[in-house]
Amino acid sequence: MSDAYRHLPGELEDGRWVTRVVISCFGEEVAPLFNAARRFRYWEMADGEARRYRELTAEEPGALLRIRLLREVRAHVLICNGIEQSVRQMLEADGYRVINGVLGSAADALFGFLAGQIAVRPPETSEPEPVQPHTADLVAWTEQLFRQRGWEIRRVQQKNLYPIDLLATRSCPVCRKGVRVAVCCGAHAYQVDEEIRELNRVSASGYHARVYVHHAVPGVARTCRDFSIELLDPDDFSAGLGHRAGPLPPLKGRIAGHDQLRES
Numbered sequence: 001m002s003d004a005y006r007h008l009p010g011e012l013e014d015g016r017w018v019t020r021v022v023i024s025c026f027g028e029e030v031a032p033l034f035n036a037a038r039r040f041r042y043w044e045m046a047d048g049e050a051r052r053y054r055e056l057t058a059e060e061p062g063a064l065l066r067i068r069l070l071r072e073v074r075a076h077v078l079i080c081n082g083i084e085q086s087v088r089q090m091l092e093a094d095g096y097r098v099i100n101g102v103l104g105s106a107a108d109a110l111f112g113f114l115a116g117q118i119a120v121r122p123p124e125t126s127e128p129e130p131v132q133p134h135t136a137d138l139v140a141w142t143e144q145l146f147r148q149r150g151w152e153i154r155r156v157q158q159k160n161l162y163p164i165d166l167l168a169t170r171s172c173p174v175c176r177k178g179v180r181v182a183v184c185c186g187a188h189a190y191q192v193d194e195e196i197r198e199l200n201r202v203s204a205s206g207y208h209a210r211v212y213v214h215h216a217v218p219g220v221a222r223t224c225r226d227f228s229i230e231l232l233d234p235d236d237f238s239a240g241l242g243h244r245a246g247p248l249p250p251l252k253g254r255i256a257g258h259d260q261l262r263e264s
Contacts, residue, residue: 142232143166182203
């Protein structure tokens with residue numbers, strides 16, 4: 001047995017060092033969010049050589065289903081892009097090594113990991129961050145958020161309206177006329193900026209506001225600002241910042257055709 005791969009997480013089986021790697025995928029790319037990913041690629045490496053490969057699926061929402069997949073294949077390593085802190089801590093407590101923040105193709109991520117180009121950090125030992133209010137089903141969390149603040153919500157199923165997930169409506173508290181808001185809950189596509197551009201295209205008319213639900217990382221915030229799309233960050237609500245909303249919470253920005261709201 002070669003010692004060249006003993007630095008990787010894994011175990012000794014029949015004289016060979018075995019590492020089982022699972023990568024959350026969207027198409028050929030690493031998926032933007034582990035909790036919402038539906039496709040996973042699994043490799044079993046023996047002394048650095050692939051001896052088994054499978055594609056795994058998780059059609060239902062929820063982190064626990066995805067964790068169960070990792071257990072079923074006895075994975076050692078999860079490679080992903082975004083992952084909730086609470087889910088990462090749960091996995092690390094079970095002994096998995098989680099490598100997050102990875103972009104690019106799944107194949108490149110695997111080879112980068114084996115070549116030592118993607119660092120395997122030890123499990124985090126810091127105090128856990130507050131659990132985010134959203135679940136793996138970000139659409140359900142967003143729907144509840146708007147309903148609790150007086151909005152009527154309808155889930156959007158029409159393919160020609162992709163990537164809009166929700167239509168939020170209510171009456172303006174000043175003029176009593178209707179307010180229509182298109183809501184996209186993010187993580188549909190690997191390229192977030194392309195998703196925001198598509199949201200801007202399909203919601204160019206017929207809406208008084210457009211909302212993109214995503215963590216407020218600089219690139220996302222900048223693209224939303226460029227298209228006058230309001231960015232709603234779930235972290236704001238776990239930190240209590242989401243309560244500082246405008247006259248139509250949870251919205252804070254301008255409502256087209258209802259400028260009197262800013263004056264009221």
